[in-house]
Amino acid sequence: MTADAADLYTGAAVLAVLALLLAVPVPAALARARWPARSPRPALACWQAVGLAGGLSLPGAGLTLAVSGLGRGWAGGLAALPGQLPDVGAASWAGLLLAGAAGLWLAAVTITSAWRVAAARHAHRARLDLAAGSWPGPAAEDARTHAGPAGGRRPPSGMLRLVDYPIPVAYCLPGLRPRIVVSQGAIADLSPDALAAVLAHEQAHARGRHDVLIQPFIAWRQAFPFLPAAGQALRSVELLAEMLADDAACRACGPAALRSALQHIGDEHLATGTGTTRTATAELAQRETRLTSPPNPLPLPAATAAYAAAAALILLPPALLALA
Amino acid sequence: MADRGHLEQAVLHTLWERPGGLTARELIDALEGRQPAMTTVLTVLDRLARKGLVVRTGDLRPRRYVATTPREEYIAQVMLDALGRAPDRAAVLSRFLGGVSEADTHHLRRSLRRKPRNDG
Numbered sequence: 001m002t003a004d005a006a007d008l009y010t011g012a013a014v015l016a017v018l019a020l021l022l023a024v025p026v027p028a029a030l031a032r033a034r035w036p037a038r039s040p041r042p043a044l045a046c047w048q049a050v051g052l053a054g055g056l057s058l059p060g061a062g063l064t065l066a067v068s069g070l071g072r073g074w075a076g077g078l079a080a081l082p083g084q085l086p087d088v089g090a091a092s093w094a095g096l097l098l099a100g101a102a103g104l105w106l107a108a109v110t111i112t113s114a115w116r117v118a119a120a121r122h123a124h125r126a127r128l129d130l131a132a133g134s135w136p137g138p139a140a141e142d143a144r145t146h147a148g149p150a151g152g153r154r155p156p157s158g159m160l161r162l163v164d165y166p167i168p169v170a171y172c173l174p175g176l177r178p179r180i181v182v183s184q185g186a187i188a189d190l191s192p193d194a195l196a197a198v199l200a201h202e203q204a205h206a207r208g209r210h211d212v213l214i215q216p217f218i219a220w221r222q223a224f225p226f227l228p229a230a231g232q233a234l235r236s237v238e239l240l241a242e243m244l245a246d247d248a249a250c251r252a253c254g255p256a257a258l259r260s261a262l263q264h265i266g267d268e269h270l271a272t273g274t275g276t277t278r279t280a281t282a283e284l285a286q287r288e289t290r291l292t293s294p295p296n297p298l299p300l301p302a303a304t305a306a307y308a309a310a311a312a313l314i315l316l317p318p319a320l321l322a323l324a
Numbered sequence: 325m326a327d328r329g330h331l332e333q334a335v336l337h338t339l340w341e342r343p344g345g346l347t348a349r350e351l352i353d354a355l356e357g358r359q360p361a362m363t364t365v366l367t368v369l370d371r372l373a374r375k376g377l378v379v380r381t382g383d384l385r386p387r388r389y390v391a392t393t394p395r396e397e398y399i400a401q402v403m404l405d406a407l408g409r410a411p412d413r414a415a416v417l418s419r420f421l422g423g424v425s426e427a428d429t430h431h432l433r434r435s436l437r438r439k440p441r442n443d444g
Contacts, residue, residue, distance in 0.1 A: 127401075131402045163402070173416075181406070
């Protein structure tokens, strides 16, 4: 029984250390690493694991501490905890407090941030649908003929919105009813191939639900704005999603078309390199380098190892605790 | 739902083309394709009015409906919403390239300041 309790105290300490590692050094290292640009998909899996395990380990450490003194193992202790509340010691109360505070805070921020983003998206979609030309209109036919070689693979027209606006603009409004928005300026400035590449890129965002991969990290940064790692994590995940979409566009239309699109829309937007555009300049440079000299994807064993590490990070702590 | 959205869009686009405004009857006649019922059009106009995009003018019946915001200005507002620097913007939608330059924002602001047309 005492050995059991000692195991759980150790478990709580390990989880606390894990929470600390996942909050600072691990995301910093993953953000600095060069291999994610070679294979964005396993890298994104690792980021999801870091985010999920990081979010669970802190309240998990508190709960484990709370049941340590009960001598019934982890699962049994959790079940018995409510009945024994009046008799548990200070350590259990501290653990409960930590679990409750961390758990509630993370849950509240996750829910409110997802809600805010969904509301803003909904509002923008409603305004956009009123502004975009009726479909299929004469302008829409333009986009279709322009989409040229990738015509067979262009987004379904229900998803496409053409906006009568002179500046080249292209973006994806993700969701259950996604919108891919292209301005007349983009159609005028881009070659047919480049436009097809832009559409393929945005369609990859919409199809792959990249917004769902990014959302936890928006919540994370909101929950811990003082953690530099949270900002680094968000920027890395966003850039990896861009690379994933670039890869899809390359497969559909070739790197030359995508490079031309990046240069046209890029030049327009990056003419003045001030403030927030500096980040965009760095991002553009990385994406262009990836197109001009594509890095070798991770060999299969390395990619498998990355997925395995991601799975282990999420599954190991609860599995070990359940055995305790 | 999709149909109602299409009608809302068609009504707004028709009113954008007639800065002087239209009565509900004239509006129905101006719509292309299958003509909707009067009650349907009045409901759509009511919804557009609640969004602040359409106002009813005049005391005499039939009332005229006028678009409050010219088309270019409305589109510029939506684009500013998409390209602007609101902290959540990158979360809400993913732009082909993350940043937006001063020049773009200036262009957008300028087109927003442009006076609405008074002709018609």
